[in-house]
Amino acid sequence: MSRICVTTATTVGGRTYRDRMTRPHVVVYNEVSIDGRVVGFDTDPSRYYRLGFRWRSGAILMGSTTALAFGPPEPVAEELRALPPPDRLPVVPGFESLVTEPRPLLVVSDSQGIVRCWQHALAQPWYRSIVVLVSRSTPADYRRYLDRRGIEHLEAGEHRVDLARALERLATTHGVSAVRTDGGGALNGALLTAGLVDEIALLLDPVISSDPDGQRLVTLPHPTAPGGIRLRLTDVERLDDGALLLRYATNPRAGPPTG
Numbered sequence: 001m002s003r004i005c006v007t008t009a010t011t012v013g014g015r016t017y018r019d020r021m022t023r024p025h026v027v028v029y030n031e032v033s034i035d036g037r038v039v040g041f042d043t044d045p046s047r048y049y050r051l052g053f054r055w056r057s058g059a060i061l062m063g064s065t066t067a068l069a070f071g072p073p074e075p076v077a078e079e080l081r082a083l084p085p086p087d088r089l090p091v092v093p094g095f096e097s098l099v100t101e102p103r104p105l106l107v108v109s110d111s112q113g114i115v116r117c118w119q120h121a122l123a124q125p126w127y128r129s130i131v132v133l134v135s136r137s138t139p140a141d142y143r144r145y146l147d148r149r150g151i152e153h154l155e156a157g158e159h160r161v162d163l164a165r166a167l168e169r170l171a172t173t174h175g176v177s178a179v180r181t182d183g184g185g186a187l188n189g190a191l192l193t194a195g196l197v198d199e200i201a202l203l204l205d206p207v208i209s210s211d212p213d214g215q216r217l218v219t220l221p222h223p224t225a226p227g228g229i230r231l232r233l234t235d236v237e238r239l240d241d242g243a244l245l246l247r248y249a250t251n252p253r254a255g256p257p258t259g
């Protein structure tokens with residue numbers, strides 16, 4: 001998949017849309033209940049990840065809350081020690097064909113330095129290496145901890161990670177041309193409002209979430225235009241248990257409105 005580089009502004013319905021920088025193609029991929037939540041229902045992780053591998057990606061972009069699931073945090077005393085990379089876990093039987101070289105980068109946005117279980121993440125067999133996105137305000141001790149784990153950190157933005165700049169840097173410095181997300185509503189909302197999403201792929205389960213406060217597919221950081229963010233349905237696939245795999249395209253030619 002080729003990188004996107006649009007050099008002219010676009011006007012749609014009287015609004016001018018900011019041009020995109022060179023950045024990878026971004027697919028937001030989630031398993032959702034029919035009430036639009038990403039938690040609060042049983043899932044089959046092997047199916048979710050098997051389908052996710054359809055999108056060959058140079059990088060998997062993960063939210064920091066999602067990355068906490070790699071394992072328990074390291075004890076503080078352990079964090080202060082430099083450690084060699086752990087042995088990689090074997091690929092789960094049945095998934096061998098999904099691991100093709102080069103494996104994707106795991107990219108985790110973590111400006112606040114909350115992910116402290118990197119030994120567990122490094123042991124995963126799915127990724128070739130890990131890049132943590134930080135901002136100028138990310139604590140120095142967290143960066144030193146990443147250094148002790150041999151994990152690259154890429155700074156973009158002042159307080160939160162500037163996702164547009166980070167994606168551009170991943171394209172130019174790491175050759176990443178396609179990204180698939182592995183995150184929840186906060187990451188999806190931040191990407192969408194920044195005009196950085198090309199496609200949304202939903203594994204829609206025939207279930208209603210048990211969690212009335214559960215994270216939704218998209219949590220926008222602030223209101224957008226009253227008409228909402230309109231998508232274009234590009235594909236529907238019915239799976240055996242009544243789940244649907246739905247694919248939507250966003251506006252493929254422009255970033256967010258500037259005026």
Ligand SMILES: NC(=O)c1ccc[n+]([C@@H]2O[C@H](COP(=O)([O-])OP(=O)(O)OC[C@H]3O[C@@H](n4cnc5c(N)ncnc54)[C@H](OP(=O)(O)O)[C@@H]3O)[C@@H](O)[C@H]2O)c1
Nearest residue numbers: 030031038063064065066109110111183184185186187190
């Ligand atoms: N069903 C599914 O398909 C699926 C898939 C993945 C995860 N999940 C679930 O989703 C839940 C987590 O979702 P979540 O949305 O709470 O967390 P998340 O997506 O894991 O993390 C939120 C991420 O968004 C970033 N972010 C938020 N606002 C931003 C902004 N304005 N600018 C830049 N970055 C911003 C945060 O960056 P900072 O760290 O820098 O603040 C953080 O990395 C978990 O329960 C997980 O199990 C479900």
